[in-house]
Amino acid sequence: MADEITLEVARYRPELESEPVMESFQVPLREHWAVLDGLTYVKDQLDGTLSFRWSCRMGICGSCGMTVNGEPQLSCATFLTDYAPGPVRVEPLRNFPVIRDLVIDIDDFMTKLPEVKPWIIRDVHSPVEEGEYLQTPQELDEYQQFSMCINCMLCYSACPVYSLEPDFIGPAAIALAQRYNLDSRDEGAEERRAVLSSPEGIWACTFVGECSAACPKGVDPAGAIQRYKLTAATRSIKDLLMPRSRR
């Protein structure tokens, strides 16, 4: 095995460049090094000005998403040896404005996420003394997959609908809405409905499926969206036939 590999890293320094340029760095090729370790090596040893986000280094925080050789990836969970002999092209996540180097502006996602109210909503909260809201393993199974989301936004980066229609609420936000809609303890489905069934919600999705392919956590946002389409369609038919019945 060669002992070095080339990282081609997108640099964007707004005070220097009007658009990103690629810069190459030689980094050690070690067996357990992820792309993120390569970048850390660059920052520590070669060029301290390189900017990128990371935190947990173990695929949990969702902050290290980047485009590696054209694919959206968690850079802490993508290994250099898998790209040997290189070079490895590292760019910021697509479909987001770039602030600097590999750092993207995530404001859009941060404003959209609370719109689907991704928390447990109850009509009446039972007092704490009464204990937890109990749930069977089967009820947990209904939504558990969607609860694995780490908000890494790789799905947004992979989605061509999001790049064409930036108002699209997007895969993760819809999957997270479903995470609560399908939770037996939750009673907020009706409150989430307007946003989800709007043109910027589920109906913008035409099932490209790349979000689910890109997701590092097996969330299957594409599946969540299709499932809600069926729910929304059944609901509107019910409303049409029985306009007075609620919930």
Place this chain on the structure above:
Amino acid sequence: MSTYQRPLALFWWLERRSYLLFVLRELSAVFVAWFVVYLLLLVNAVSDGAASYQEFLDWSGRRWVVAVNVLAMLFVLLHAITWFGLAPRAMVIRVRGRRLPPVQVVAAHYLAWLVLSAVVAWLVLR
């Protein structure tokens, strides 16, 4: 804050098979609409009597109309097949607490398609 927004490449939809499929499926809507128009023209011709029906048949036999219809059928097939393919992702059906395997959901769709086609064929060819 000055940010950089990557422009969309003209041929972005050729970058991946799934993107190409996505664009083709969007396009298929035009051909689905064409079949609706064609069907309406047929019904109209039939209701106008034998002569106009014969005229419609002659027009349908023209080379370009056949070509358009063959192309439209391919697109409609793409539409239907990809539609059936996503059905198990949209429908989570539980039978006695167990989730029905995706293949069975897809198979049920194809079966329904077959039965409906057989009924239509029987009505037309009878």
